[in-house]
Amino acid sequence: NRASPKTQSALLEVMEEGHVTVDGITRPVGVPFLVVATQNPVEQAGTYRLPEAQLDRFLMKTSLGYPDHAATVRILEGSSAGRRDVEPVITPQGVVSMADIARGTYLNPLVLDYIARIVEATRLATEVRLGVSVRGALALTKAARTWALAHGRTYVTPDDIKALAVPVLAHRLILDPEAEFDGVTPEAVVGQVLLDVVPPSQSDQQRDAGTRKEGA
Template sequence: MTISQEQATWFAQSFAQLGDNVEHAVLGKRPVIDLVLVAMLSEGHVLLEDVPGTGKTSLARALAQSVQGTNTRIQFTPDLLPGDITGITVYDQKSGEFEFHAGPIFANIVLADEINRASPKTQAALLEVMEESNVTVDGISRAVGVPFLVIATQNPVEQAGTYRLPEAQLDRFLMKTSLGYPDHASTLRILGGGAMATKQINPVVTPQTLVSMTDLAKDIYVDALVLDYIARVVDATRSADQVRLGVSIRGALALTRATRARAASQGRTYATPDDVKALVIPTLAHRLILQAEAEFDGVTAEAVLGQVLLEVPPPTQREAV
């Protein structure tokens, strides 16, 4: 069932209000803020990879503060254990029973700071919860609730004491993006004290609002020609010469969900090929595994997807609803 225009307008207004609130703390980065919001409303997770001091943590904390829900921060370190994230079962001598002590993963928005500093065993503790929104401890599965968003950060420059995220872990993130340095005008505003501290950010939406927006995004109409365009783009990544492993069906589904959410954020009841184009690189680039020769020659996944978008023609007309 396609959403009404009134619902799409409300969605766009709520989306803009949330983005404006986050932008009080992260100046000059509205496109990245919008990408993170699209990922959240697509029931996905975000990996922010950038050099230190660009505002990765500030963005995550500002978004968490903007929602009237629970939020936690997990500082990933080499000695962090899986139970420190998911929680543990403790025996209570008074009652003679085992009690579950929930870990910080049980929150609406979870900031996984410097995720690549933890061991692969600890990183793997996030695999189930990021895919299924459940945590299994001692054979018992517990839901983390809705909405649920993991925003992870990592520094690509410093490699000492870090562990590279495996491909299975990267594939759990709906998007991977970076903030980059602010432009000159934004830098002047920041230096002049124009950026608000994240602790001063006030909530503007409730978790129930986010759930309603997520449900509306699922009802955005996606024409068969647009779905075919997504499928052709995904197929092209698998046959590209520089690619050893292309985009999986999980990646294709993620792109489709994000396309719906982006269309709703624009106040439309239907998705367009432009929505797909805008999301291809942040949604698919981290899922590509390039040939060793291509990496040695300096080829990037972003460049490969840019060429794919040039070679795969988008549909030029829309079928009747």
């Protein structure tokens, strides 16, 4: 949020279209392409509020917080070591291949229904002026597939959705001004939605999978 509106506009183009336009010339950025942005959460002087359309194009938002004591000590020890060369751990094509594998992770229709109900509930929350968009629902399914695969599974569970709902959905909510004044946070709203929306049981998912298999 320290980038000027003009720079934010350029980022919005590349995050949505996968290319940048400079002096009237459009250039592709290649694949994979990733935007990682830091945001100043405290001091607002000299910052520019990110528009809703841009916030909606970030897959997730998270806060690292302060490092613990042991990590702080390691940082202090490393500060005197000087600059170190960084070796690549994977090729760009390797990232693309892993993304292709993640897209094949199975999502039960009942889990998809669960995602849709969560998203719809954010739009009905009394504290919310603008709820999660369809883009946000798609982002949650994408993140859940990758999360499940990273945990050694070929299928997504409702617990995966619960684990990712706040970092993937909260930054997309626009709260009612009165709710903001009362100290309500988007994270709290998503947390309440997760309590209110009942996830599918494991038996229901197994029954649905069995029905699909018989139909096939």
